Amino acid sequence: MIGPGTGYKIEAKFSGNNPEMLRQLSEKARNVMVNDDVAITIRDDWRQQTQVIKPIVSETMARQTGITRPTVADSLLMSFSGKTVGLYREDDNLIPLVMRLPKNERKQAAQIHDMQIFSEETSTHIPLHQVVNDIQISWENPIIRRLNRKRTLTVQCDPAYGNASPLFNRLRPAIESIPRPHNYELEWGGEYENSTEANESLMKMVPLFLLFMVLIILAMFNSIRQTAIVFLCLPLATIGVAAALLATGEPFGFMCLLGFLGLSGMLIKNAVVLIEQINLDLASNKPLLNAILDSSVSRFRPVCMAALTTVLGMMPLVGDPMFSGKSITIIGGLSFGTVLTLIVIPVLYAIFYRAERT
Template sequence: MPEGTDIRATNTKLKAIETWIADQPETDHITTTAGKGLQRFMLTYAPEKSYAAYGEITTRVHNYEELNSLMERFREYLDATFPEINYKLKQIELGPGGGAKIEARIIGSDPTVLRGIASQVMDIMYADPGAYNIRHDWRERTQVLEPIFNESQARRYGITKSDVDDVLMMSFSGKNVGLYRDGTTLMPIVARLPDEERVDIRNIEGMMIWSPALSEFIPFQQVTQGYDTRWEDPIIVRKNRKRMLTIMADPDLLGEETAATLQKRLQPQIEAIELPPGYSLEWGGEYESSGDAQESLFQTMPLGYLFMFLITIFLFNAVKEALIVWLTVPLAVIGVTTGLLALNTPFGFMALLGFLSLSGMLLKNGIVLLDQIEIEMKSGKEPYLAVVDAALSRVRPVCMAAITTILGMILCCRIFSLSQWQ
């Protein structure tokens, strides 16, 4: 919902959307929150911050194979029924989660300039048909009604600006006046006017404020000299004590394009924007998280591979056999490339982990194969026949190990898919 929307209006829209989802045959369970995200129920789930205009509906389906058709109908329903809503469809991910797939961060000092640059970035994203869920984390500016404090008049009544602030808080949002302790639970005690008296902003004209000098309540208008309306930024995000505005986008969840492909298309256009002095651009999202994970992995990987190479030398008591085994590792690229192309999956962090695991399996099979070749040669066979017979004898064990590993991973992925979908 637009920033500044009352949480009750947000809840009303959520109830209507929840009713539509509950009527769909694919739906198994629904959890709805208004004003913030769910509690963190799994590691890869990143709860949203508290916003009165934010709502979240988490849905579990009977069969995950029907999920795409449900999301497609849901998108059409939202576009037709609630065009004012800025929504995002997302599946729970088995990997780094939270935020958007593509994030462009603008860092600078002036909020107006930051919003101007963000508008240029968003225009580029809107022009790309593959970019969805385009937004930024500062959201819309909100209009504020600010009473103009009459300091000279208020001094006569013994009223300070903090007294005025307290009256306004109690009349509208509420003021914390204490804590209620229930065992180990602390709950705030909030004092505010009844709901029907604080919904309408026009009630400010009839407000009363306590005057210590007169020992009685006086009209609130006697300590103000009119009202000023202005637009303000309700949310200002900072990084390293500098203002930072993040523009976010995602590829089509129901399409086949990856975030890396979309970013590769958007990045040159966005980086071509001329930034004023003192302003900078940096990339976040999947680009940053994948880079950080790979950087952390590559810091320790060379040392690990060195130890593995030394172990293979100790096993054969020779460098030649160890080199032969390690020369088979690059051949894993053939299988990895074929699998990723067949499944239309990007080479991300999870694929990198799979490649490293596959290299370990290749080393294991190579060590066992060389040991079997040596046994065949000791039995009196020619080197060529020894290699052929050793390879044939290892085909079934290697295939059985690979098949059982694949079946085990498929079972794990299917259990995850059936139990958790958002």
């Protein structure tokens, strides 16, 4: 399950309307990840909630003093973090211009009641406590992310070692079994999303190129039966691929799919070589069965040597974290496919052309 990196290899995306419910779902998913010893760097992309101070403006006093809510908000910004009043361009960089009170005039949170607000209507400074009914302290989400216009909280983690697929396969059933209210969705991101998108993009082109391959083989042999013999061996090669992946514990991901597509070309090449030799022997007036047997024997060494050199070339990549799936797919499929080429193709040729023992 390998694709372009996005920072975290496993991501569970919860989408819904209520931020508090999304926080609860996130906490349950994080607990599932914490209970797995392989999961590390567990976090969510909304970060921790922060405390905020909310003055409750008195509408009556605000009208009497000519102070509006934006005026209160601007005064609070300038007394604490500062208010952005413009941008300064330096080459290609935009630097914000922030205006705030001098350090010795900035108020602490405990002194917010005494903060002075300038009223343009009365041209005087008025203490904040005269225009507010109450000052509340509450917790707020500093970041709220959206996906497809829905609030989306993403729980993320990485494996401590190895590929993400084994860890993902353990976490997925447990996280998907978390009860979710109606209209709350769960989507998977990270490597799973990247691999799925890459596979879908790749599979859109496979039928077109498969058609081109069929037309090329058909034009080469000018025979539907011989073309069918060539392509009937490809599904059987999955036996060797599956056996190799099961023996090594490697998941069938994007790189394995690429390896299988390359393997298809190698097997077709071996099949073409053998069938072409059979046709040459038939052109020299050999009986059909003798031509099949002699061609299989004469092509045995070239086919095996070609397969052996390819297998040896893939061996150094078996331990590579990125290309191990591709190399294992080619090694297992080509090793078993060579046997298919030398046994199954002669058998299919004899069946399709009804070879009789002389």
